[in-house]
Amino acid sequence: MEILITNDDGIYAEGIGALATAMKKVGNVTVVAPDTQRSAVGHAITITDPLRVTTAKRNGQFFGYAASGTPADCVKLGIKALMKKRPDLVVSGVNLGGNQAYNILYSGTVSGATEGALLGIPSIAVSLDTFKNPDFGPAAAFAARLAGTLKKRKLPAGTLLNVNVPNLPTSRLKGVRVTNQSRTCFNDWFDKRTDPHGNTYYWMTGDYKPKDPDAASDLNALNAGYVSVTPIQFDLTDYKFITELQNWELKL
Numbered sequence: 326m327e328i329l330i331t332n333d334d335g336i337y338a339e340g341i342g343a344l345a346t347a348m349k350k351v352g353n354v355t356v357v358a359p360d361t362q363r364s365a366v367g368h369a370i371t372i373t374d375p376l377r378v379t380t381a382k383r384n385g386q387f388f389g390y391a392a393s394g395t396p397a398d399c400v401k402l403g404i405k406a407l408m409k410k411r412p413d414l415v416v417s418g419v420n421l422g423g424n425q426a427y428n429i430l431y432s433g434t435v436s437g438a439t440e441g442a443l444l445g446i447p448s449i450a451v452s453l454d455t456f457k458n459p460d461f462g463p464a465a466a467f468a469a470r471l472a473g474t475l476k477k478r479k480l481p482a483g484t485l486l487n488v489n490v491p492n493l494p495t496s497r498l499k500g501v502r503v504t505n506q507s508r509t510c511f512n513d514w515f516d517k518r519t520d521p522h523g524n525t526y527y528w529m530t531g532d533y534k535p536k537d538p539d540a541a542s543d544l545n546a547l548n549a550g551y552v553s554v555t556p557i558q559f560d561l562t563d564y565k566f567i568t569e570l571q572n573w574e575l576k577l
């Protein structure tokens with residue numbers, strides 16, 4: 326099994342190191358990842374600048390390709406320029422921080438996997454639901470087991486898996502739940518500050534402590550100690566609304 330790995334935290338992040346180690350037990354791993362931190366770039370691609378690619382080492386050994394682009398750029402580059410064989414699987418992560426609810430839309434981690442799915446390859450995004458004291462091992466191990474499952478099971482065209490893992494040792498994880506995306510939102514605001522030259526600037530901050538009435542959501546699974554696996558898709562059409570919108574009889 327040929328596996329392409331990317332992330333949005335950058336090629337030297339701890340999470341992608343753990344993921345590559347775990348995935349090497351499942352197949353041949355090629356890492357193509359951003360050369361710097363690229364979190365929350367969503368599905369951006371680079372079109373006005375060239376993409377530079379260098380080789381990255383970890384512990385003195387070749388680890389992968391570092392690209393001056395986004396996660397979506399890295400997956401495109403990996404498949405269309407760097408890998409000799411087309412991958413059988415794209416895995417993005419392990420991200421530092423959960424990608425549940427509407428965070429999925431901003432997530433570079435999820436977009437790495439979305440790009441794989443757009444190119445017709447089974448794809449998984451994996452995130453660890455913490456920003457403090459992360460232990461990426463259990464999430465990486467689960468991703469490897471899921472990759473094993475994907476040798477036998479088939480995802481529908483246009484569907485990818487968004488996996489979130491609580492920051493707990495494997496022995497304390499309650500299990501795995503198939504979930505839907507929570508409809509809760511990050512409560513964000515802007516801190517207004519003054520720079521040393523007396524100019525105003527803004528820095529986004531916020532908190533994320535929503536109550537979600539939806540028991541089947543990714544958020545509630547994570548809060549209850551379960552790994553959440555949400556099948557997601559990138560066709561954004563609201564099919565249920567098409568007929569009603571047609572009834573609006575829009576005219577030029």
Ligand code: MN
Pocket residue numbers: 333334363364365420421422434
């Ligand atoms: Mn990130």
